[in-house]
Amino acid sequence: MGSSPTPVVTRFAPSPTGFLHIGGARTALFNYLFARHFGGKFLLRIEDTDRERSTQAAIDAIIDGMKWLDLEWDGEITYQFARAERHAEVARQLLAEGKAYYCYATPEELEEMRAKARAEGRPMKYDGRWRDRDPSEAPAGAKPVIRLKAPQTGETTINDLVQGEVTVSHEQLDDMVLLRADGTPTYMLAVVVDDHDMGVTHVIRGDDHLNNAFRQLALIRAMGWPEPIYAHIPLIHGADGAKLSKRHGALGVTDYREMGFLPEAVENYLLRLGWGYGDEEIISRQQSVEWFTIDAVGRSPSRFDLKKLEHLNGHYMREADDARLTDLVKPRIEAQLERALTEAERAMLQSSMKELKVRAKTLVELAQSALFFFRSRPIPLDAGAMKLLQPPAPDILREAYAALADAPEWKSEALDAAVRALAERLGLGLGKVAQPLRAALTGSNTSPGIFDVLVGLGREESLGRIEDVMTSATSGQ
RNA sequence: GACCCCUUCGUCUAGAGGCCUAGGACACUACCCUUUCACGGUAGGAACACGGGUUCGAAUCCCGUAGGGGUCGCCA
Numbered sequence: 001m002g003s004s005p006t007p008v009v010t011r012f013a014p015s016p017t018g019f020l021h022i023g024g025a026r027t028a029l030f031n032y033l034f035a036r037h038f039g040g041k042f043l044l045r046i047e048d049t050d051r052e053r054s055t056q057a058a059i060d061a062i063i064d065g066m067k068w069l070d071l072e073w074d075g076e077i078t079y080q081f082a083r084a085e086r087h088a089e090v091a092r093q094l095l096a097e098g099k100a101y102y103c104y105a106t107p108e109e110l111e112e113m114r115a116k117a118r119a120e121g122r123p124m125k126y127d128g129r130w131r132d133r134d135p136s137e138a139p140a141g142a143k144p145v146i147r148l149k150a151p152q153t154g155e156t157t158i159n160d161l162v163q164g165e166v167t168v169s170h171e172q173l174d175d176m177v178l179l180r181a182d183g184t185p186t187y188m189l190a191v192v193v194d195d196h197d198m199g200v201t202h203v204i205r206g207d208d209h210l211n212n213a214f215r216q217l218a219l220i221r222a223m224g225w226p227e228p229i230y231a232h233i234p235l236i237h238g239a240d241g242a243k244l245s246k247r248h249g250a251l252g253v254t255d256y257r258e259m260g261f262l263p264e265a266v267e268n269y270l271l272r273l274g275w276g277y278g279d280e281e282i283i284s285r286q287q288s289v290e291w292f293t294i295d296a297v298g299r300s301p302s303r304f305d306l307k308k309l310e311h312l313n314g315h316y317m318r319e320a321d322d323a324r325l326t327d328l329v330k331p332r333i334e335a336q337l338e339r340a341l342t343e344a345e346r347a348m349l350q351s352s353m354k355e356l357k358v359r360a361k362t363l364v365e366l367a368q369s370a371l372f373f374f375r376s377r378p379i380p381l382d383a384g385a386m387k388l389l390q391p392p393a394p395d396i397l398r399e400a401y402a403a404l405a406d407a408p409e410w411k412s413e414a415l416d417a418a419v420r421a422l423a424e425r426l427g428l429g430l431g432k433v434a435q436p437l438r439a440a441l442t443g444s445n446t447s448p449g450i451f452d453v454l455v456g457l458g459r460e461e462s463l464g465r466i467e468d469v470m471t472s473a474t475s476g477q
Numbered sequence: 478g479a480c481c482c483c484u485u486c487g488u489c490u491a492g493a494g495g496c497c498u499a500g501g502a503c504a505c506u507a508c509c510c511u512u513u514c515a516c517g518g519u520a521g522g523a524a525c526a527c528g529g530g531u532u533c534g535a536a537u538c539c540c541g542u543a544g545g546g547g548u549c550g551c552c553a
Contacts, residue, residue, distance in 0.1 A: 013553090014553090015552080015553045017553075047553060049552090049553080050553065052552090053552075053553085103551095107550090107551075110550085110551090114549085117478090117479085118478055118479080118549095119478085120478090121478055121479065122478085122479070123478090123479045123480065123549070124478085124479075124549055125479095125549075143551095163481090163483095166482080167481095168480075168481070169480085172479080172480055172481090174549090176550095177550085177551050179551085180551040181551060182551080184551085186550090186551065186552085187552065187553045188553095190553090191553085206547095207481095207483095207547070207548095208548070209547095209548090209553095210481065210547075210548080211480075211481060211482095211547080211548045211549070212553095214481095232482090234482085234483080234546090234547095235547075237545095237546075239488085242545095242546080272489065272490075272502085273489065273490095274489085275490090276489080276490050276491065277491095278501085279490090279491065279500075279502080280501090280502095281489095281490095281501075281502050281503090298483095298489095298490080299482070299483060299484095300483045300484065300545095301482095301483070301545090301546060301547090302488085302489060302490090303488060303489080304488095305488050305489065305503070305504085307488080307504055308488075308489065308503045308504080309503095310503090311502085311503055311504085312503090314515090314516090318516075358514095358515060358516050359514060359515040359516080360515085361515095369514090384513095388513090419512085423512090429512080430511095430512050431511090431512045431513075432512090434512035435512070435513065437512085438513060444513090444514095445513060445514080446513055446514040446515080447513070447514075448513095448514085448515090449513090450512060450513080451512090
């Protein structure tokens with residue numbers, strides 16, 4: 001493993017204006033893995049300088065999502081807004097050094113400027129009209145912003161760990177606002193100051209920030225601070241190829257928890273989105289820390305594929321501990337049933353988990369498939385079950401009832417033997433007997449193995465359910 | 478509009494000049510297993526955006542074209 005000359009410090013810096021979305025989660029994951037790979041630090045900073053849009057609920061949701069994915073950050077969370085005075089101090093320093101200046105241009109003026117630039121096919125940037133003007137020319141009573149004097153000639157090349165060498169001409173840069181008219185810092189100022197003060201060595205973020213990097217670098221250079229290493233990772237796109245948004249059903253990372261996904265499945269999926277390690281598909285946390293390198297991240301955006309996530313989730317559910325799955329699925333079942341499960345029922349659920357989990361791709365499906373165990377008699381029958389109970393099923397069930405009732409013990413092997421013997425005696429395939437039984441016992445045409453169902457349900461409940469459909473078949477319709 | 482980035486099966490990717498008649502995974506199809514559904518196994522269809530170079534040889538290097546994406550706020 002390579003060791004960095006300086007300790008690696010990465011950071012995840014979401015703005016709390018909504019939940020932790022799936023793209024943000026991936027950015028956090030990459031930052032986390034990169035730091036852990038090098039034995040460095042992974043910091044969390046909440047960019048709450050937009051007082052209008054930042055909410056405590058969003059902060060809670062982000063932290064909740066990070067914890068769910070087990071992305072443990074080092075040290076305390078940094079809240080950007082709390083550092084506003086420090087940001088302003090940097091702006092004033094730049095002003096004092098002549099590297100920044102007051103600008104009195106009004107919003108209307110700027111709007112007009114942009115419209116004109118666009119019409120003339122020029123970059124839509126601030127034209128620097130107050131750059132060299134004397135503040136004495138300022139309109140009376142107008143509140144100025146502070147702008148950075150950005151370089152106007154030459155070019156900057158960033159050696160991005162993901163994007164490679166990217167060069168932008170300084171003519172493309174404009175004098176960005178550092179401090180707003182109300183004295184609060186802009187994002188551009190805040191990130192640069194915070195990253196510096198926090199000792200961030202590697203800025204790993206979405207490539208929607210690639211252009212910002214050049215402007216931020218101008219500020220860093222004005223301050224004479226060390227430049228961080230950048231890695232701009234491609235965004236996740238929806239199935240239609242456009243930037244992921246709510247429309248694509250890509251919600252907060254914790255919405256995937258609601259949808260019944262396991263965090264390790266989401267993590268594995270996110271990791272493989274835009275990154276690969278040979279033909280490896282199933283990758284543990286330990287392996288990913290060991291294998292992860294940022295330069296192996298692809299440069300092209302990738303699309304979100306729920307099917308693959310489901311497949312991965314099915315895999316991780318099969319591997320998951322039965323007790324853990326039981327705890328996760330129990331509340332879902334209770335919600336459906338609108339009652340609590342007894343201790344005995346919980347135990348039964350757990351002992352059936354081995355059979356149940358191989359058939360489900362999500363916890364939602366798992367809960368659904370386990371529901372029949374806890375229904376009270378007579379259990380509801382779905383369309384598939386009704387079909388299986390058409391004649392001659394009732395007659396077969398009568399025979400089955402007797403055979404099962406006579407079984408020497410209520411164990412899988414004994415019941416298996418009894419039912420097979422019956423099928424043979426009737427000259428039928430096992431399926432001809434098992435399917436009606438399944439319908440009677442589970443109310444559906446799909447379920448775990450019929451003998452596991454019988455054992456799980458127990459003798460009394462099983463025979464009772466068979467009896468229910470026998471009687472309703474004779475009396476009904 | 479300007480600038481920046483991207484382009485291998487439907488999707489995620491392997492591939493860093495000959496190992497590629499392009500590999501794996503998801504999805505799909507067929508078959509096997511089988512009491513149903515899954516799981517598992519086997520097989521199959523499916524891609525180097527296009528056009529020029531460079532080279533003995535290009536998915537891999539260069540240049541164009543087309544398409545897609547991103548950014549251009551006193552938002553972050």
